[in-house]
Amino acid sequence: MxxxxxPCYEDELLYSVLARFHQRSGNSSFKSTLIDLFDTDTILAVTDFTSGLDTLCRKTNMLYNAKELIENHSLLPYYRPFLTKEINEKVSNLLCTYNSTGVHISMGIIQTNVSLPQYLKFCVSCYEEDETTFGxxxxxxxxQLPGVYLCPFHCEILNNSYIPFKKQEHNQHYYALSNIDLKSCEPCGPVDYIEKQRGIFKKIxxxxxxxxxxxxxxxxxxRLREVYVSYLAERGFITSSGRVRxxxxxxxxxxxxxEEILGFLQCNFTEYQEDTWLHKVLRKPRISCNPLRHLLLLLYFNQDTKVYTNFGCEKNKYKPFQSVTYPCLNKAADHYMERVVKELKISRDSETGKPVGTFICxxxxxxxRKGPDNSLEDEFRIGRIKNFGHIWERKLLELSNKGLSRREISAELGVDYNTVKKYLHILENIEQEKLDDSAIKEFNSSSIQEKYRTEWLNHMKLNLNxxxxxxxxxxxxxxxWLYRHDKDWLYKNLPPAINKVGPNNRVNWQRRDLEIVKLIEREVDNILAIDPPERVTISKIGQRTQKSALLEKKMERLPKTKKVLEEVVESIEEFQIRRIRNIASKKREAREEVKEWEIIREAGLRPEYIGLMSETIQNEIKFDLY
Incomplete structure (x- = not known):
């Protein structure tokens, strides 16, 4: 104990608290301080995400708990909105143990192209105020955040200390701010340029x-993509089908x-590329993106971070026609003006690019009608009637049979005179045709059937064999005709069916099994020789040997083939190990240092496999040292 x-001060990094502890402890070495704080001298002095919090809290007699230290004295809250719930929990658990490296990998900080600050930064006015207030x-x-060049409290340009933010050497040392020489420190960026763009840097x-x-x-x-898409829609950058322009x-x-400030912030892109960081955020997001880039999007949309705080209250998904159900505007229906329409199809107007909603009752x-709907009144507006439907047509005939004039009918049904005239003409003709067809069919059906039966029987007599x-x-x-209208009679008056027996072509499966084994062995050697490596799978072997159908459906007849496949097919873990070793081998041949983060990036390891492959990566690094 x-x-x-x-004490932990407001907005203080936990690294800073531990540096002040070392300063007061009287320890002659940093390793002694690490043992005092964490019961081990192997932990690293990480600036942004100090790990080993469970042990630290226990050693301080629970003066603080791990959650308080994470929330108020680490940088996790800055990254949290852009993480999933599962990753956030994983990172919190890692901080409680001794795995700070796993934190950066899990959050995707290593993979992003926005660099971490080179040095720890400070504000001169904050320095003086803190000395006055706290001594x-x-x-x-x-x-210490990416893209932050101005103090958010005093709006002054920050200064770089000579303490590296990410230490390569002396990575177990804690340096207190009060021990640095202020006179040797310089502004953290070009003063003239920061002043020129002060408005944007202040907002960031x-x-x-x-x-x-x-x-x-x-x-x-x-979920964040839904927020951004709703703002893009307001500015006309979304198609009617929801695609981003x-x-x-x-x-x-x-x-x-x-371009100048985007380049300065490491957020620039080529305008006509199809795989920029904007695409990665606004398409189906799979790759993490630095929070700085999300903040630039908010600034562009003229929004602030309350968007994230109030996320659950926002209607973020873009809907040009907002309601769930829509009114039926058929004046002939009993449900006129009621919200009973559930089927909506959205298309795009070829001339204006605006969404067009088709409502089907x-x-x-x-x-x-053309959208988007901007008010409640818009929901009761008709642009064009595509079909009146059977209820409207029946009502039209009823009103006509009652003796109403066409003008009276048009007022009753909410259409113009010419529409009533046109549809009455069509419907009256259809009704008459139905009556005529019914009479003709009733008169002719029996005679037609007899005619076809007689013709078929005569045909059968002439072709007995x-x-x-x-x-x-x-x-x-x-x-x-008989098949469609008199099927039972037809089947009774057909020649008996002939059962054909095909030839019995037996397959020599034993020989085929041996042939396929040879093909597989040859193709596996070819796959293993491919650079960059490709995984050995049954589907790939089947594709290259042109035996996919046999490998999928007849494996029970090919025991030797099955045994060979079990030996040569790679699991995902086996393939990742082979790929890691291949990358490390190339670096050794080129006399390059084998670094963990480079292997992770070049091997394209997903977060869930990084922990599994950790031992393999470390073995390759150790091999490089020898």
Whole structure:
């Protein structure tokens, strides 16, 4: 148990608290401090995500708990909105243990192209205020975020210390801010340029601080995409089907910021590329993106970080026609003006690009209008009637039979005079045709049937030795009429069916099994020789040997083939190991240092496999050292 532990100040990095502990402890070495704090001297002094929190809290007699330290003295709240709930929980658990490296990998910080700060930064005014208020200065966590060049409290340009943010050497040392030489420190960026773009840098600093302090729940990239798409829709960058107009949006986004500042913030992109960071955020997001880039999107949309805080209250999904159900505007129906329409089809107007909604009611009434709907009144507007439906048509005939004039009918049904005239003419003709057809069918049906039966029987007598198929081909029209209208009689008056027995072509499966084994062995050697490596799978072997059907459906007849496949087919883990070794081998041949993060990136390891492959990667690094 520790005899003392310094208080944690507002907005202070936990690294800074531990540096002040070392300063007061009187320890002659940093390893002694690590043992005091964590019961081990192998832990690293990480600036942004200090791990081993369970042990630290226990050693301080639970003066603070792990959750408090994570929320108020680490950078996790800054990244949390862009993580899934599962990743957030995993990172929190890693911080409680001794795995700070796993934190950066799990959150995707290593994979992003936005670099972490080179040095720990500080604000001179904060330094002086903290000394006056607390008697000592400390490292503020809000100063250490990507893209933050101005202090969010004083709007002054931050200074770089000479303490590396990500230490390569002396990575177990804790350096207190009060021990650095202020005179040797310089501004963290080009002063003239930061002053020129002060408005944007000020917003980035404020938004970054808000993320740290707002304690937003993990939302995940897929849910955040819905927020961004709703704002894109308001600006006309979404098609009626919900697709992003990337070319127009990319040009507008780049025009808003300019290439210079996007390049300075490591957020630039080529306008006509199809795999930029904008695409990765706004398509189906699978790859993590630095929070700085999300903040740039918010600035472009003229929104603030409250969007993330109020996420659950937002209607974020883009819907040009907002309601769930829509009114039926068929004046002939009993449910007129009631919200009974559930079927909606959205298309795009070819001239204006605006969405067009087609509303389909069960009564057969179909109407459409251009969107989007901007008010409740818009939902009761008809652009064009595509179909009146059976209820409207029946009502039209009823009103006509009652003796109403066409003008009276048009007023009753909400259509113009010419529409009533047109549809009355069509419907009256249809009714008359139905009556005529019914009478003709009733008169002719028995005589037609007798005619076809007689013709078929005469045809059968002339072709007594013919098969069913041969007879059918000679009189196809007679056969088809009887098949459709008199099937039972037809089947009773056909020649008996002939059962054909095909030849018995037996397969020598034993020989085929041996042949396929040889093919597999040859193709596996070819697959293993491919660079970059490809995984050995049954489907790939089947594709290359052109034996996919046999390998999928006849494996029980091919025991030797089955045994060989079990030996040569790679699991995902086996393939990842082979790929890691291949990358490490190439680096050794090129006399390059084998680094963990480079292997992870080049092997394209997904987060769930990084932990499984950790031992293999470390073995390759150790091999490189020898």
């Amino acid at each position: 520790l005899s003392f532990f310094p 000592e200065a400390y490292w503020h966590r809000s100063h 600093s404020e938004y970054s601080l808000n993320l740290l302090e707002s304690k937003v729940a993990p939302l995940g990239l897929r 990337f070319k127009k949006f990319s040009a507008s986004f780049k025009g808003f910021y300019g 069960n009564c057969g009434f179909i109407y459409s 013919q098969t069913r198929t041969e007879i059918r081909k000679r009189k196809p029209s007679v056969y088809m």
